[in-house]
Amino acid sequence: MRLTLLVLCAVALFAQSAIAQSPLWQVQPSICISQQEGENCEFEVDITLLNLPAGQYCVALVNTVLRCATGAEFPLKITMLINKNSELRLLNSAQEILISHSLIVKSQQANMQRRRLRNPWSLF
Template identity: 30%
Template sequence: MRILLLTALLLPCLPTFAVEKSTAFFSVFPSECIASQKGEVCILPITLTYPKMSSSEQCLHINNRLLGCWLPDQLPTKYRLELEADSTLTLKSGDDGKAPSVMLKVKYRKASTHRRRVRNPWSLF
């Protein structure tokens, strides 16, 4: 009982640290697309978040194929992608060698036709 009372009294005295949401990284939400079956094109509307960038032109690439180039204040925050397989979305600029990228995955709804047996084929009784 004393320990609980002591903890309750000391808890407000401990320093607290505020955690700020940081947009320091290039991110995409959602990063997974669900198609009904393998081989079908999956349409993925995404929301993009960008880090602080220089004033040079920024380009979006998917699997090294150019989607478009924009100035930093004109970069799209929403974009619609058509995926057939797992892909890499990359934000490239002309002035530096570092290019942040995000992996986009494609998953399928249709389960395999093979079913696992639920119970053993034999019994002791």
């Protein structure tokens, strides 16, 4: 009985410490609004790191590194320019992806395309 209780306590403690050590980050805002579809959208992103050990980290937009900083320099403000949905990635010093976050571009006006009212062919 005591052994079972001891094992359950050890498992619960290990699970709790594993959850506390998982790296997290907050990226705000995640959505940029442009005037028209396909137009470049410039916005400033605030990045905050949580539960990461001290070290060097880089923020990359898909495969392009935007900025590198130590864990103590976070939160960061990074200005970026995107024209389509992209992925922001946090890389460690070995250039491995730790976390990723989607950035979405929305437009106020959609591309104006005229819809055809009748078929381009006819049997008669």
